[in-house]
Amino acid sequence: MSELTLLLLLAGALLVLALAAYALHLWRRVWSQQRQLAQAALERRERLGGDLQILAGSLLEGQLPLIEGAIRIKVLLDNYDSTLSQDARCEVFHHLFAATAHVPTHADWKALDKAARRQHEKHFNELELQHKAAARAAARWLLDEGLQQAPKRA
Incomplete structure (x- = not known):
């Protein structure tokens, strides 16, 4: 070479x-x-799980309006674990979310006239009467079983 x-x-x-x-x-x-x-992802999941526990507990203790609590829980559940969110025991949160999706929020709510607000509030009261027991049962299930059983995947 x-x-x-x-x-x-x-x-x-x-x-x-x-x-x-x-x-x-x-x-x-x-x-x-x-x-x-x-x-x-793990930290985010833990934070969401903690937030869900706080919301479910607040809903059960009456510190949070039922409709607002159900909407917040549904949104967090979707981000926390979609499988858990789709569990039949959480269906009430999806139902309340869908039933109130058309209601304006924030500045749009403030811009509504009093008659329109009262009409929405009447609808909220009807929904609460119809679904209060189911929402409380779902929140209790989340605290007692659902959040503990959720897989620890990221």
Whole structure:
């Protein structure tokens, strides 16, 4: 073998080693990002679970209006665990959410005239009378079983 061939082989080997080292560096960054994302997802899930416990407890203790509580619980459940959200025992939250989806919120609520507000409030009262027991039972189930049984996946 000539000196030039050996030099080219050595240069090629060094290039391969350098590229392998760079690839390893990039993979380590990927793995680090994956760990960070998994940790963030776990923290988010724990935070949502805690928020759901607070809302369900507040709904049961009467510290939160039934309609507002049901809407908030439904939205958090969808983000926490879609399988748990679709459980038949949580159906009342979806029903109340759908039954009030057309109601304006925030500034639009304030912009309504008194007659329209009263009409919506009457509808809220009817929904509460119809679904209070089911919503309370669903909130109790969430606290006692649902949130404890939910898988710990991120």
